[in-house]
Amino acid sequence: MKLLVTGGAGYVGSVVTRLLLDAGHEVVVLDDLRTGHADAVPRGATLVTAGLADAARVLTPGSGFDAVLHFAGLIAAGESMVRPEIYWDVNVVGSLALLHAARAAGVPRMVYSSTAAVYGNPARIPVPETAPTAPTNTYGATKLAFDHALTSEVHAYGLAAVSLRYFNVCGALVRDDAMIGERHDPETHLIPIALEVAAGRRPHLEVFGDDYDTPDGTCVRDYIHVADLAAAHLLALDAATPKEHRVYNLGNGNGFSNLQVVDAVRAVTGHPVPVRVSPRRGGDPAALVASSVLARRELGWTPARPALHDMIGDAWAYLRR
Known part of the structure; x- marks a missing residue:
């Protein structure tokens, strides 16, 4: 086509x-x-x-x-x-x-x-x-x-x-013939910013709000x-x-809080990620987690890399490349 x-x-x-x-x-x-x-x-x-x-x-x-x-x-x-x-x-x-x-x-x-x-x-x-x-x-x-x-x-x-x-989209296409990842300017997404902190390119990660009605008070998101x-x-x-x-x-149907994502970034990279908590941003929902049952049933779609650590690992490989 x-x-x-x-x-x-x-x-x-x-x-x-x-x-x-x-x-x-x-x-x-x-x-x-x-x-x-x-x-x-x-x-x-x-x-x-x-x-x-x-x-x-x-x-x-x-x-x-x-x-x-x-x-x-x-x-x-x-x-x-x-x-x-x-x-x-x-x-x-x-x-x-x-x-x-x-x-x-x-x-x-x-x-x-x-x-x-x-x-x-x-x-x-x-x-x-x-x-x-x-x-x-x-x-x-x-x-x-x-x-x-x-x-x-x-x-x-x-x-x-x-x-x-x-x-929430994250990760990178990591192949021998292609390496495509996230590089917004300015970057506003949690995982690439956390990775930049782990790489020493930023002094700390800013988390917006720790008083949401979630298990640890930070926003919960579904990552794909x-x-x-x-x-x-x-x-x-x-x-x-x-x-x-x-x-x-x-989405994957699993929710991770901002602080859980930070812990995963620390585990994948082996580097510290200092966190600074700031007030909430206007318009941020407390939690967003997908039901993708319809896409799986009607499109035959199944995520091949649903693990958060794998997504972060591919994004880390792209950042280092």
Whole structure:
């Protein structure tokens, strides 16, 4: 198939691009490199340096794209609470421009990178896809808005759409022919920051809040290996069905607190990780753990590397490389 991957110079998008190329697909990456890296785009893919607003430059009538895999967007929940306007602009306005261009070009399928943040503070753990959506931050609200737009597109125009709601992605693709990992600037995710502390690149790790209603007072999250997450996208691409908008949660079904993650980083690296506790960030849910029963049943998806220590080990190997 001929595929457009938006945000293919980013962390998850670049790993998915590598797997798509391995599967024999033709891949064009659309990325404005605002947060991505040109050298992260796997060899064999074509990079078009442009934003979502310019998607029509690539998705032209007759261009022959079979699907769009949409990863491009802003992802920092904390930042979204202090700079909400850029999140609405990129994640909603930009995504709608992409959707309009895809419709005009006759693209029949779209796989969307959504998020567990749409659930806010869920009443039930693990979280099923039927849980009420009540995001507690602007990031989650913008991602949910485009989920709704996809549902409307499916009903009105027959698009085949799949939304994959990620829980916390970590790890790296570690192979002889490929080493792709997480390198946001600035970095906002717990595991890569903790690893930078272990490597001596930061003096300490900042933990936001230790007074949540959790066993040790810190936030609890479900972690999923980026390679397992990427594999789910290829399955979703095959499962996309005209006039249906399918939604799947992707996680391991196990929750780890921030302090448990820090202990795991210490164990994997053999280095100290000093911790400093700061006040809570606005919009952070206390706990988010996925139920991925539906993805396992309907997509046939099973995480190959579900152990937290393995995920941290691969991320550590990437950081040292």
